[in-house]
Amino acid sequence: MQDYAAHIPGPVGLLGLSMGGMVALDWAQADPARVANLVLINTSSGLSPPWRRMRPAAFGEALGMALRRNVEERERGILQLTSNRPVGQALETNWLVVQRQRPVTRRTALAQMRAAATYRPHAAAPAVNGLLLASAGDRIVHWHCSRALGQRWHWPLRIHPDAGHDLPLDAPDWVLEQFRTVA
Template sequence: MHWILLRGLTREHAHWGDFPSCLREAFPDYQFHTVDLPGTGVHYRENSPSTVTAIREKVSRQVSHIPGPFSILALSMGGMVALDWAQHAPEGQIQNLVLINTSSGFSPPWQRMRPGAWPRVLRLLGRRELFDRERDILRLTSNREIPLSLAKQWYSIQRQRPVSPRNALNQLTAAARYKPGEKRPLPDALVLASRGDRIVHWRCSAALEERWQWTMKLHPDAGHDLPLDDPEWIIQQLRNWLPR
């Protein structure tokens, strides 16, 4: 089985760190593909659309070479793209859907972006000193101690493949406007959330669980970047859920 991995707002494949390798080691029968949203990563020179649907259309064309059916694991805004994809895919194209710390128009704005996060996010988008900005993004999205080496790594990623302010704004606009359709795209999906998420309230994930009777698991203390804070916890939830 082929898995598509999608990251969140202004982030790219390199921000997964060792997580894809951990997945490949835990599930050697599966193939995992890290795919960048338009305007980020290998596509950083492209313009990002300002709607989730248009982003999803570009991403689906990027993976047309991967044989289906496939599964999707997605974080934050990537989860919105994945959910929109699942709702528009031909029947049977998407086998499994795993959404991590995502949100949607089913939740109120103050849960989709917690009030305390707005000033910090806006300051980050306008900050010119690149190293400090990437370190502060880590401090906001992770609840663990941030090694200097990791901050330097994220700084290097942004130096090599910078996300333009326009693309960051377009992605933020797309995420803020996104509301899924009413139809349940799959009989079950795995919804993972962090109680310690300081950006998106975990009740946004609970809203998807309650609406469509999906499976939800709540991490007690990790931050928004759950794959960074506790990758083994995610892998254990996958082990428990996939044999269903």
């Protein structure tokens, strides 16, 4: 397997949101010498039941969005599902620009949903400093998924009371404050 991050001097700190948290966790378990710190935000794993990893209502909405042909409607729907705050037109426009520059196909979106649904970390905790952030207002992934990881590996868990799945979008100052307490 090619190491696409070989040029980055380590050890590194990784931050992963949702499925990105699964990727970061997998990297930390596969290459513990390269990863020193790990912050996972609203992520899940095979330690939680499927209905908590992706709430049934969110699954239906996400599947419906993945099948939409209209890119503007799809991106607006994704923002509405992932954020519990009003999202301005500028942010919607930026997301649309990114989608047009780097389109995510339906096939890729469905493959990502399948990968997230079946991800299971190795049993042993990665040899890193871990911090879990979750939101009680997440309408996609139940915060108990983060709690299960924290209990398994004795990592601290901090819960925001009402932000959505995209916690850094909804509560950026709160997320930064959590980083400061572990730095």
